[in-house]
Amino acid sequence: MSLLADGLSCRACGRDxxxxxxxxxxxxxxxxxxxxxxxxxxxxxRCMQGMVRPSAGSVxxxxxxxxxMRPRELARHLAYVPxxxxxxxxxxxxxxVLAGRRPHLGWRPSPRxxxxxxxxxxxxxxxxxxxxxxxxxxxxxxxxxxxxxAFVQEPRYLLLDEPTSSLDLRHQLEVMELLRxxxxxxxxxxxxxxxxxxxxxxxxxxxVLLHCGEVVAGGEPAHVMTPEAIRAVYGVEVECVPVNGGSxxxxxxPVSEGEREEHMEESTCDGLH
Amino acid sequence: MSxxxxxxxxxxxxxxxxxxLVSRRxxxxxxxxxxxxxxxxxSLSVGSADIGLGRALEALAxxxxxxxxxxxxxxxxxxxxxxxxxxxxxxxGTTTQAILRNPLASPFTLGIASxxxxxxxxxxxxxxxxxxxxxAGSSFACAALTAMVVLTLARMRGARAETLILGGVAVMFLFxxxxxxxxxxxxxxxxxxxVFWFFGSLSKAGWNEIALTxxxxxxxxxxxxxxxxxxxxxxxxxxxxxxAGVDVARVxxxxxxxxxxxxxxxxxxxxxxxxxxxxxxxxxxxxxxSDHRFLLPxxxxxxxxxxxxxxxxxxxxxxxxxxxxxxxxxxxxVPFFFWLLLRRTRGAW
Numbered sequence: 142m143s144l145l146a147d148g149l150s151c152r153a154c155g156r157d158x159x160x161x162x163x164x165x166x167x168x169x170x171x172x173x174x175x176x177x178x179x180x181x182x183x184x185x186x187r188c189m190q191g192m193v194r195p196s197a198g199s200v201x202x203x204x205x206x207x208x209x210m211r212p213r214e215l216a217r218h219l220a221y222v223p224x225x226x227x228x229x230x231x232x233x234x235x236x237x238v239l240a241g242r243r244p245h246l247g248w249r250p251s252p253r254x255x256x257x258x259x260x261x262x263x264x265x266x267x268x269x270x271x272x273x274x275x276x277x278x279x280x281x282x283x284x285x286x287x288x289x290x291a292f293v294q295e296p297r298y299l300l301l302d303e304p305t306s307s308l309d310l311r312h313q314l315e316v317m318e319l320l321r322x323x324x325x326x327x328x329x330x331x332x333x334x335x336x337x338x339x340x341x342x343x344x345x346x347x348x349v350l351l352h353c354g355e356v357v358a359g360g361e362p363a364h365v366m367t368p369e370a371i372r373a374v375y376g377v378e379v380e381c382v383p384v385n386g387g388s389x390x391x392x393x394x395p396v397s398e399g400e401r402e403e404h405m406e407e408s409t410c411d412g413l414h
Numbered sequence: 415m416s417x418x419x420x421x422x423x424x425x426x427x428x429x430x431x432x433x434x435l436v437s438r439r440x441x442x443x444x445x446x447x448x449x450x451x452x453x454x455x456x457s458l459s460v461g462s463a464d465i466g467l468g469r470a471l472e473a474l475a476x477x478x479x480x481x482x483x484x485x486x487x488x489x490x491x492x493x494x495x496x497x498x499x500x501x502x503x504x505x506x507g508t509t510t511q512a513i514l515r516n517p518l519a520s521p522f523t524l525g526i527a528s529x530x531x532x533x534x535x536x537x538x539x540x541x542x543x544x545x546x547x548x549x550a551g552s553s554f555a556c557a558a559l560t561a562m563v564v565l566t567l568a569r570m571r572g573a574r575a576e577t578l579i580l581g582g583v584a585v586m587f588l589f590x591x592x593x594x595x596x597x598x599x600x601x602x603x604x605x606x607x608x609v610f611w612f613f614g615s616l617s618k619a620g621w622n623e624i625a626l627t628x629x630x631x632x633x634x635x636x637x638x639x640x641x642x643x644x645x646x647x648x649x650x651x652x653x654x655x656x657x658a659g660v661d662v663a664r665v666x667x668x669x670x671x672x673x674x675x676x677x678x679x680x681x682x683x684x685x686x687x688x689x690x691x692x693x694x695x696x697x698x699x700x701x702x703x704s705d706h707r708f709l710l711p712x713x714x715x716x717x718x719x720x721x722x723x724x725x726x727x728x729x730x731x732x733x734x735x736x737x738x739x740x741x742x743x744x745x746x747x748v749p750f751f752f753w754l755l756l757r758r759t760r761g762a763w
């Protein structure tokens with residue numbers, strides 16, 4: 142029942158944004174997608190959700206092509222959590238999370254729907270905020286609400302775009318812990334586009350390094366995000382320092398273009414196309 | 415923060431808080447239905463000839479002699495038409511606000527009302543104001559045409575909210591220019607009729623007109639109510655809505671078609687009744703929150719009550735003059751809207 146992208150390509154504005162991306166997410170697994178700005182992380186997620194038509198390739202859950210599913214059916218397989226925006230919303234937390242039940246909902250929410258919402262609000266520590274408007278919440282609380290909305294939808298897989306961007310340190314960790322725990326408990330796989338390499342290493346079972354629309358490395362996070370790979374893709378010299386039985390990435394300095402080319406000739410996107 | 419989303423509701427579990435919220439929203443909805451009914455009865459009994467409440471109700475049952483005849487022939491159609499128009503404009507406004515995710519949206523934003531206005535002016539220009547059928551038909555046709563143009567523009571760009579708003583505003587200016595052009599070219603008598611049409615009036619309504627308006631306004635109501643979860647999700651953003659299985663383009667296009675139909679049906683016989691489509695949804699939002707299962711019916715009831723109330727005030731403020739309903743709703747609506755803008759403590763919703 143894995144989520145499989147196979148040879149996914151996407152062209153927009155005469156430019157290849159994705160070029161033959163293949164990856165797999167298994168139930169209960171968290172897979173992080175890392176790569177510099179413009180590497181194609183958001184497009185990859187949107188392509189997999191069918192919001193952007195890929196020019197080639199396919200996305201399947203358990204062998205079924207998700208791009209051919211009807212909206213309601215698709216919603217039972219995949220849920221997407223967009224990057225948190227400043228948008229205003231007058232809905233209460235409970236209303237918004239309950240609306241996440243839509244793929245299962247009749248017009249009137251059943252006791253089961255209400256119980257599912259109550260349970261997830263409890264799991265996410267949002268119970269006290271249930272009757273508050275979403276737009277008076279802090280960024281961190283709001284991100285939790287959107288994550289809860291996605292989980293209550295009971296999809297098989299989650300696609301998350303930068304769930305920790307613009308969150309403070311504590312909320313970053315809380316959101317990732319929640320994701321990790323809920324994914325494992327519910328057997329829901331998650332594909333997470335994320336900028337913070339340390340969060341990506343710490344909370345993901347696997348990582349995919351994306352560069353100019355192509356997968357340059359995939360596998361065990363520590364093996365994917367090596368100093369060499371980060372230097373080549375991000376143009377930044379880093380050091381891996383041992384922390385707490387694992388290791389963390391510590392950024393030292395940006396590498397000049399000249400130094401970069403010595404290491405990897407086709408390191409910029411222009412070099413690839 | 416609105417009174418019904420306050421922290422006082424958040425005792426015990428999330429579900430208890432939510433249950434409390436729902437029962438208070440239901441109570442508010444019931445109160446609004448009562449208000450609407452009261453406005454109907456008030457409107458029936460008050461006017462140039464003051465007929466008591468009891469008499470007015472008696473007249474509805476067929477009695478009441480001469481006064482009964484006044485109530486049945488003049489006031490009842492006025493009340494029914496006023497109620498339908500208020501309901502239609504308010505629900506169309508609520509729908510456009512959700513679909514465009516914009517608190518300033520109304521049937522006017524999409525250019526539909528301007529289209530209807532231009533159509534009426536065109537009808538008066540071509541056939542004269544006494545051909546009421548031609549004026550209303552032309553008004554309706556132009557409103558429908560406007561909706562089509564705006565939707566076609568939007569579909570070409572993937573039905574994004576921003577495109578719809580910009581397209582609608584552009585169309586609004588276009589029609590405003592065309593309306594001025596016709597007024598410039600028209601005879602004095604025609605200009606008089608055109609201006610009068612824009613004032614809005616409930617007195618032109620006979621039962622045939624009411625039937626046609628009802629056909630435009632009422633069938634969309636259950637269709638919109640069926641979409642209330644989708645409208646809720648659209649408020650959270652296109653991507654989130656799509657993720658939860660909403661066919662965003664379909665709901666947006668369908669919602670605009672229904673809003674256009676309601677608006678055109680409401681104003682083609684009565685003229686431009688300002689502001690109801692903008693103000694009623696906001697008042698309803700303060701009372702019942704933004705869950706469209708409650709918001710849609712609440713705004714409809716409130717819209718009907720507002721039009722009826724404004725009509726009564728228009729008829730009784732300076733007797734024997736009748737202040738046109740369009741002027742009255744804006745005169746009452748604008749100060750109220752300012753008050754809303756100033757008292758809000760959160761975002762624009």
